Each structure stands twice: as C-alpha cells, then as structure tokens.
Amino acid sequence: MSASSAGHVSLALGGGSAVIAFDVGGTDMKAAIVDDLGAILDVVRVPTPIDGERTADAVVARIGELAQELLMSHPDVHPMAAGLLVPGHVDDESGVGVFSENLGWSNYPFRDRAEAALGIPVSFSHDVRGAGEAEYRLGAAAPFRNVVVMAIGTGISGAIFIQGTLYTGGGMAGEMGHSKVADGPQCVCGGHGCLEAVASAGAIARRYAQMTGQVVSGAKDVLDRAALGDVHAKEIWESALDALALDLSHTVALLAPEAIVIGGGLSQAGAALFEPLQRRMDAILTFHRRPQLLRASIGENAGVIGAALRARDLADQEAAAP
Numbered sequence: 001m002s003a004s005s006a007g008h009v010s011l012a013l014g015g016g017s018a019v020i021a022f023d024v025g026g027t028d029m030k031a032a033i034v035d036d037l038g039a040i041l042d043v044v045r046v047p048t049p050i051d052g053e054r055t056a057d058a059v060v061a062r063i064g065e066l067a068q069e070l071l072m073s074h075p076d077v078h079p080m081a082a083g084l085l086v087p088g089h090v091d092d093e094s095g096v097g098v099f100s101e102n103l104g105w106s107n108y109p110f111r112d113r114a115e116a117a118l119g120i121p122v123s124f125s126h127d128v129r130g131a132g133e134a135e136y137r138l139g140a141a142a143p144f145r146n147v148v149v150m151a152i153g154t155g156i157s158g159a160i161f162i163q164g165t166l167y168t169g170g171g172m173a174g175e176m177g178h179s180k181v182a183d184g185p186q187c188v189c190g191g192h193g194c195l196e197a198v199a200s201a202g203a204i205a206r207r208y209a210q211m212t213g214q215v216v217s218g219a220k221d222v223l224d225r226a227a228l229g230d231v232h233a234k235e236i237w238e239s240a241l242d243a244l245a246l247d248l249s250h251t252v253a254l255l256a257p258e259a260i261v262i263g264g265g266l267s268q269a270g271a272a273l274f275e276p277l278q279r280r281m282d283a284i285l286t287f288h289r290r291p292q293l294l295r296a297s298i299g300e301n302a303g304v305i306g307a308a309l310r311a312r313d314l315a316d317q318e319a320a321a322p
Contacts, residue, residue, distance in 0.1 A: 011138065011298070013038035013308060017080040017315035020070060020118075022063050023127060023303035024048060024086045026102045026154060029059070030304040031066040035077050040308070042070060043301055048103070056097060056105040057113075059086070064117040081121045081315035083307030084114050085130040087155075091171040095124045098171060101188055121318055123310040128174065129166060130306030131298070132159020135261055136166075137309055139297040144258040148251055149296065150176065152244075153264035156196045160255065176251065181243040195247045199240035201265040208236045223269055241273075245280030249288075252281070256289045263296030270295070 015038055023030045025048060032043045044066065049058035063084070071077070088100030095111025111124040125133075132149035135141040141149050141161070150158040156177030160167045167173050177196030178189050185207070187194035197203050201219040208222045209215050212232050216222055225233035248260060266273060278293050298305060 011040060011301075011305065013040070013138075013305070013312070016312045017319075018077045019081050019083060019308050019311035019315060020067055020079045021083040021304050021307035021311055022066070022085065023130065023307055024059055024084070025127065025303075026087060029062065030301065031063070031070060032301070032304045032308055033070040033074055033077055033079070034308045034312075035074075040301075040305070041074055041077065043304060044070070050103070052104055055103050056108040056110065059103075060110070060113045060117050063114060067118055079120060079311075081123065081311040081318065082114065082118050083123045083125075083130070083309070083311035083314075084110060085125055085127040085303050085307045086110060087127045089171055090124070090126040090129075092125045092129070092168055093170070095122075121314050123307070123314040125307075125310060126157075126168075126171065126174075127303050128157045129159045129168065130310065131263065131296075131302035132161070132306070133166065133309055134298045134302040134306035135159075135263065135296050136161055138305070139261070139302070140294045141259065141261045146255070146257050147259045147261060148174075148255065148257045148291075149261045149263065151264035151296075152200060152262060152266035154200060154202045156200050156264075162255070176247055179247050179250065181246050182239075195243055198243040199247075199266075204236055204240050204266075208233060211236065219266055220268070223272060227272075241276050241280055245277055245284060248277070248281050248293075249284040252285060252288050252291060257291045258289075259292040259294055261294045261296050263298075263302065267295050 018036045019034050021032045028045050029048045030045050033041050049062050051058040086097050089098040097108040097110045099106045111122050114122040128151045135149045141147045145164045147161050148158050158174040178194045180193050181195045182193035185197050187197035204219040204222050205216050222233045226237045
C-alpha cells in the first residue's frame with residue numbers, strides 16, 4: 001500500500017546529522033527524513049503491516065522500503081543514523097522488542113534487524129518514551145528537569161525524566177496504565193481495574209458501549225454526550241477522571257514532578273479534561289508539591305520527531321568514537 005505524505009513539518013531540530021526516523025504504532029507507522037540543518041523534509045504514514053507472528057519481520061521489511069522511498073525523494077540527503085520506536089515492552093539497552101500484546105512479537109531483535117536492513121546505526125526505544133523525548137527537548141516539558149510526559153490514547157503510559165535524564169527502568173518504567181485504580185473491569189494485561197481499562201480513550205468508548213448497548217465513535221463522542229446531559233456518558237467520564245486523578249496523585253507522591261504533560265488522543269478534550277482533573281488531583285494531594293498539568297504541544301508527529309532526535313544523538317556518538 002502506498003504511503004500518504006504529511007509533507008514538510010515546520011518544527012526544526014537545529015543543525016546536526018541527517019537522519020531517518022520511524023515510529024511504529026498499532027494501526028499506522030510513520031517515517032521521516034531530516035536534513036543536516038534540522039529541517040523535517042518529509043513525514044509519511046502507512047498502515048502497520050499486521051501479519052501474526054511475522055509482524056515484526058514485516059515491520060522491518062516495510063522500514064527498509066520506506067527508507068528507500070524517502071532517499072529517492074530526497075537524493076541530496078545522506079542519513080548517518082536511524083531512529084526506531086515501537087510499542088509494547090521495549091528494552092532500549094539490548095535493542096529488543098520484549099513483548100507486544102497487540103502486534104504479536106516477543107523478544108524480537110529490532111535494532112539488529114533494522115541495522116541490517118538500513119545499513120546504518122539504529123537507535124531503538126519505546127514509542128511513548130520517544131514522544132516524551134520530543135516533548136522534553138522541544139515541547140511543553142522543555143522548561144522542567146523533573147517531569148512526566150503521559151500519553152492517553154488506546155493505552156496509557158509515560159516517559160519519566162529525573163534530573164533531566166530519561167528513566168527507563170529496563171523498559172518497565174512509565175507503565176502507569178497498569179496501575180490498579182479500581183475493582184474492574186478486566187484489562188488486556190490480565191489485571192483487574194487497571195487505569196488503562198478504565199480511563200484510556202479506548203476504554204471510555206468501550207465502557208459506554210457496554211453500559212448502553214450503543215456503539216460510539218470514540219471517547220470524544222462519549223464526552224460530547226456527557227456535555228448534553230447523557231447520564232451514562234457522564235458516569236463513564238467522571239469515573240475516568242477519578243481514576244486518572246488517583247493515578248496522578250500516586251505519581252506525584254512518588255516522584256514530585258514539577259509538571260505532568262499529557263498527550264495522546266484524550267488530551268484533545270482540552271479544558272474538559274485538564275480543569276476537572278486538576279481539581280480532583282488537588283483534592284487528593286495534601287502537603288505534596290502540586291505539579292503543573294500541561295497539554296503536550298508537539299502534536300501527532302511527536303514520536304517520529306523523538307526518534308529523529310535519538311538518531312542524531314547516536315550519530316554524534318558514532319562520530320565521536322575513536
């Protein structure tokens with residue numbers, strides 16, 4: 001299937017190495033090419049090639065094809081490294097996609113396979129950590145040294161920066177979506193009452209449909225119905241806000257971040273999310289430092305931009321090596 005192009009992206013990364021970058025999601029994947037002035041020359045989006053147990057191999061093959069397409073379109077650009085982000089449990093250090101429930105891989109050596117396919121060094125990380133890196137360097141999280149960047153979309157997870165350093169916990173840090181905040185419903189991870197099963201955008205729509213028998217287009221549809229007085233929609237939305245506030249209060253008690261930056265689909269709700277969430281969180285907290293709750297600012301290309309930033313770091317390291 002052919003790629004759809006998002007064209008030139010106005011955000012510039014500054015001078016440095018030319019790189020290519022890839023952000024793999026559960027439905028779509030994006031590829032970008034960045035020149036040595038830091039201009040993002042092209043971003044393309046294609047469907048993620050889902051192929052059962054062979055999905056990881058299919059993803060790497062598609063990365064190779066997209067790289068060739070980008071290089072043919074921009075023959076004057078010579079990438080020195082690539083960045084690759086994937087979802088699931090990711091071990092950045094070993095370059096392995098440890099597990100993805102939705103995409104069906106386990107212990108897959110993404111970095112090694114991608115380097116073989118592309119012929120250049122590859123930086124490898126988790127999709128939300130990559131997007132968090134973009135927000136931390138160029139977006140709403142940039143003014144802070146201690147900050148959590150949280151994505152609320154189909155799932156919920158985050159990137160944690162402590163004293164300016166991304167903390168990965170061996171690939172397990174930031175899995176706030178699998179904190180228990182209620183007695184139910186069941187989560188895809190096998191737990192009950194996980195934040196992701198209560199308050200992700202997907203869960204909000206799913207829970208409303210189960211309660212009413214009415215299929216909705218997404219969390220925004222539920223929020224719109226709540227605003228119009230739908231009692232069931234209001235109950236689902238309020239319970240999601242309660243669960244999010246409870247989980248954020250735990251994050252504040254543990255890490256005392258200066259700010260919590262929220263991105264992902266649910267952040268599009270704007271004040272309808274942030275204002276009641278701030279009130280609920282303030283009601284739970286006592287002596288704790290109250291973080292600023294901020295909306296992510298980079299937008300839908302945060303992941304692929306984060307991948308490009310990581311690729312530039314790697315290119316710098318390679319150039320500095322004796």
